Amino acid sequence: MSALLEVSDLTQRFGGLTAVDSVSFQIAAGSVSAIIGPNGAGKTTLFNLVSGFQQPVGGAIRFEGREITGQAPHRIAAAGLVRTFQLVQLFSDLSARQNVETGCHLRGRGGVWAALTRHARARAEMQRARETADELLHFVGLQAQADLAASALTYGQQRLLEVARALAAGPRLLLLDEPAAGLNAIETDLLAQTIGRIIERGITVLLIEHDMSLVMRIARQIIVLDFGRKIAEGPPEVVQNDPAVLDAYLGGVDLGGGASDA
Numbered sequence: 001m002s003a004l005l006e007v008s009d010l011t012q013r014f015g016g017l018t019a020v021d022s023v024s025f026q027i028a029a030g031s032v033s034a035i036i037g038p039n040g041a042g043k044t045t046l047f048n049l050v051s052g053f054q055q056p057v058g059g060a061i062r063f064e065g066r067e068i069t070g071q072a073p074h075r076i077a078a079a080g081l082v083r084t085f086q087l088v089q090l091f092s093d094l095s096a097r098q099n100v101e102t103g104c105h106l107r108g109r110g111g112v113w114a115a116l117t118r119h120a121r122a123r124a125e126m127q128r129a130r131e132t133a134d135e136l137l138h139f140v141g142l143q144a145q146a147d148l149a150a151s152a153l154t155y156g157q158q159r160l161l162e163v164a165r166a167l168a169a170g171p172r173l174l175l176l177d178e179p180a181a182g183l184n185a186i187e188t189d190l191l192a193q194t195i196g197r198i199i200e201r202g203i204t205v206l207l208i209e210h211d212m213s214l215v216m217r218i219a220r221q222i223i224v225l226d227f228g229r230k231i232a233e234g235p236p237e238v239v240q241n242d243p244a245v246l247d248a249y250l251g252g253v254d255l256g257g258g259a260s261d262a
């Protein structure tokens with residue numbers, strides 16, 4: 001079976017710091033995988049490289065067999081690889097529906113500008129975007145909030161709204177950077193269920209997460225980073241008992257599946 005995402009020897013440096021150090025891994029289609037590791041391990045930097053927000057100093061990224069290394073974020077998103085951010089990045093004055101609609105425009109080739117310059121087609125595209133947005137708001141359970149400003153939503157709802165917006169771009173691979181950060185237990189449970197239904201739609205999920213009980217519950221494959229290096233990889237039960245992983249987390253989070261935060 002060929003991998004959906006293949007990362008080879010990926011490296012990123014900031015001055016003297018090697019934030020991502022020759023990292024290689026593969027993500028199979030149809031799975032939930034997680035990247036874990038202590039603060040500053042290089043997880044978000046890895047996402048920045050894979051999604052085109054930063055250029056690596058070395059290594060290669062292949063998506064669906066095609067090399068995407070160094071491509072612009074909008075091209076990578078249009079190819080079907082879409083990410084969310086560690087901190088909420090919504091248009092706070094726009095409604096929930098409008099926020100999701102902005103995601104739809106990543107999908108079309110011409111984008112918003114082409115839509116605005118071609119009147120009839122623009123109207124059809126905007127109508128489609130609205131229908132997609134309403135369907136996705138329903139999918140994440142925010143249909144009742146469609147007309148509210150994003151800033152009026154609870155924090156947990158804002159995180160789900162970001163997932164809906166990312167889905168609007170039509171991803172085949174969805175990267176989520178700490179989607180459960182700041183969520184309470186009920187919201188985290190809702191998120192886990194939503195991720196389960198995203199998989200059922202045929203979308204592959206790769207998430208960065210500090211909430212170990214969530215990771216151990218939903219991820220089939222876990223990649224562990226420490227100081228930019230991949231120190232372990234495997235299913236939860238293997239990674240959980242790996243001496244190198246326990247060492248990296250020494251005095252830190254409980255990998256046994258209990259409540260944790262970092």
Ligand SMILES: Nc1ncnc2c1ncn2[C@@H]1O[C@H](COP(=O)(O)OP(=O)(O)OP(=O)(O)O)[C@@H](O)[C@H]1O
Nearest residue numbers: 014017019037038039040041042043044045046086
């Ligand atoms: N743009 C940048 N310029 C300089 N250093 C950076 C930059 N981005 C990240 N770093 C450094 O690279 C290292 C990895 O950072 P990164 O944000 O990828 O870690 P992380 O694993 O996502 O951490 P966290 O769990 O806290 O989100 C850290 O030492 C960080 O300070």
Ligand SMILES: [Mg+2]
Nearest residue numbers: 043044045086
């Ligand atoms: Mg991070």
